[in-house]
Amino acid sequence: MQNVPSWSYTALAQFENCPRQYWLAKVSKQLPFVETEAIKDGNTQHAFLENRLTKKEPLPEHLQRVEPLFTLLERGVQAGKIKDVQAELEFVFDRDLKMIHVYGQRSPKPFFMKGAWLRAKFDLLVLKDDKTALITDWKFGKFRPAADQLELFAGIAFKALPALEMVKTSFSYPRLNQVKNMTFFRQGAEEAEDVSGKSEADIWGEWLGRVQRLDDAYSANNWPCRPSGLCGYCDASPKQCPHSKK
Numbered sequence: 061m062q063n064v065p066s067w068s069y070t071a072l073a074q075f076e077n078c079p080r081q082y083w084l085a086k087v088s089k090q091l092p093f094v095e096t097e098a099i100k101d102g103n104t105q106h107a108f109l110e111n112r113l114t115k116k117e118p119l120p121e122h123l124q125r126v127e128p129l130f131t132l133l134e135r136g137v138q139a140g141k142i143k144d145v146q147a148e149l150e151f152v153f154d155r156d157l158k159m160i161h162v163y164g165q166r167s168p169k170p171f172f173m174k175g176a177w178l179r180a181k182f183d184l185l186v187l188k189d190d191k192t193a194l195i196t197d198w199k200f201g202k203f204r205p206a207a208d209q210l211e212l213f214a215g216i217a218f219k220a221l222p223a224l225e226m227v228k229t230s231f232s233y234p235r236l237n238q239v240k241n242m243t244f245f246r247q248g249a250e251e252a253e254d255v256s257g258k259s260e261a262d263i264w265g266e267w268l269g270r271v272q273r274l275d276d277a278y279s280a281n282n283w284p285c286r287p288s289g290l291c292g293y294c295d296a297s298p299k300q301c302p303h304s305k306k
């Protein structure tokens with residue numbers, strides 16, 4: 061897999077939704093990144109949650125339903141029942157899936173560092189002990205429980221934390237009061253509601269297969285249009301794509 065310069069869940073999802081849009085955005089760079097109102101709002105809400113944990117700044121009224129969780133975590137740390145709680149933790153891996161950096165603060169640096177191949181950020185990481193972790197991803201859009209991103213979180217956690225045996229991953233929608241949970245075991249488990257049967261090896265087998273398809277697109281320089289309902293949200297112009305809705 062020599063061709064993919066670097067990837068993240070978002071970049072791979074963009075390629076899978078439409079290779080042409082990925083090419084326009086990431087390869088030919090004809091589609092500049094646009095910070096939409098939804099992205100700005102998400103960043104603002106993430107900062108509220110991060111500042112509550114790292115600076116003890118009170119949460120605004122509309123995020124108060126998260127406060128009991130944070131209070132519980134802080135008491136757990138004080139009582140020695142929780143090893144560590146981190147917000148906005150960024151992991152960077154090289155092509156051999158070796159972790160080359162981890163950043164405990166918001167920073168654009170890891171996204172441009174030499175050797176970076178896979179980048180991922182955990183909004184909230186709770187280490188109960190070396191073997192057990194909880195990863196939460198805050199969501200502020202519509203409820204879309206796409207469990208495959210949770211799977212990638214688990215795979216990354218198993219790579220980054222070698223002693224980890226079990227990780228409970230969650231999408232948490234504070235505004236909607238909805239949660240999607242999925243628990244993973246490094247060695248796999250019997251599949252059940254909210255418990256994945258996939259082991260770390262299964263997870264990476266699947267994800268590296270998905271990245272291989274992106275690598276193949278780079279090799280063949282093949283970026284076909286994949287029209288769908290998402291075309292209405294795409295910034296491609298009619299000159300850039302015949303399916304443009306612009």
Ligand code: SF4
Pocket residue numbers: 078080081285286287288290291294295296301302303304305
């Ligand atoms: S308009 Fe549709 S098919 Fe064309 S690049 Fe955008 S998402 Fe792809």
